[in-house]
Amino acid sequence: MSKPTTNLKFNVAQLLREYVGGSRQYDFVESVLRLDDVLEMHDIVGEVRFTRTTSGVLVDVHARGTVEMECVRCLNPAVQHVEVRFRDEFHSRIDVTTGTPLPQPDEEDPFYLDELHMADVGEMLREYVLLELPMQPLCRSDCRGLCPECGADLNVEQCSCSSTSVDERFATLRTLLRPE
Ligand SMILES: [Zn+2]
Numbered sequence: 102m103s104k105p106t107t108n109l110k111f112n113v114a115q116l117l118r119e120y121v122g123g124s125r126q127y128d129f130v131e132s133v134l135r136l137d138d139v140l141e142m143h144d145i146v147g148e149v150r151f152t153r154t155t156s157g158v159l160v161d162v163h164a165r166g167t168v169e170m171e172c173v174r175c176l177n178p179a180v181q182h183v184e185v186r187f188r189d190e191f192h193s194r195i196d197v198t199t200g201t202p203l204p205q206p207d208e209e210d211p212f213y214l215d216e217l218h219m220a221d222v223g224e225m226l227r228e229y230v231l232l233e234l235p236m237q238p239l240c241r242s243d244c245r246g247l248c249p250e251c252g253a254d255l256n257v258e259q260c261s262c263s264s265t266s267v268d269e270r271f272a273t274l275r276t277l278l279r280p281e
């Protein structure tokens with residue numbers, strides 16, 4: 102069974118009324134998911150499986166998409182193709198049939214279903230995708246970066262600055278730091 106959604110939120114109220122072990126599976130597509138103040142994930146495609154547990158639903162997610170970052174060497178776009186697979190759990194705060202509060206899980210920063218029994222898979226996906234992204238993104242593995250003298254993008258042009266000037270500068274710095 103597949104049901105594309107537009108906001109990565111899934112209603113699991115019906116599943117919560119089933120026995121432990123009952124499950125649902127959906128495919129999803131989403132054009133964009135904001136990851137943090139700067140980054141967005143685009144063209145997201147994935148599958149999610151929800152399995153009823155005693156305290157909520159277990160979720161298995163497989164998703165992929167692209168994240169445009171900035172190359173640390175040349176500052177041009179460095180598009181990352183990201184794929185994540187993870188298993189996590191959403192906990193219910195209230196019993197789906199009686200509405201009575203449920204005990205808190207002894208887990209640090211658990212994910213919760215909201216009061217309408219919606220599972221926000223996007224919230225979870227955001228955390229896992231951020232962990233997957235490189236700390237030092239490169240536009241390509243052999244990016245030549247920017248000239249430290251004039252700022253020219255050395256991938257597209259060869260500037261007239263001497264490549265030895267950097268070494269000379271460091272040599273001067275070394276003597277300054279280590280006065281004889
Ligand atoms: Zn680059």
Ligand SMILES: [Zn+2]
Binds near residue numbers: 248
């Ligand atoms: Zn230069």
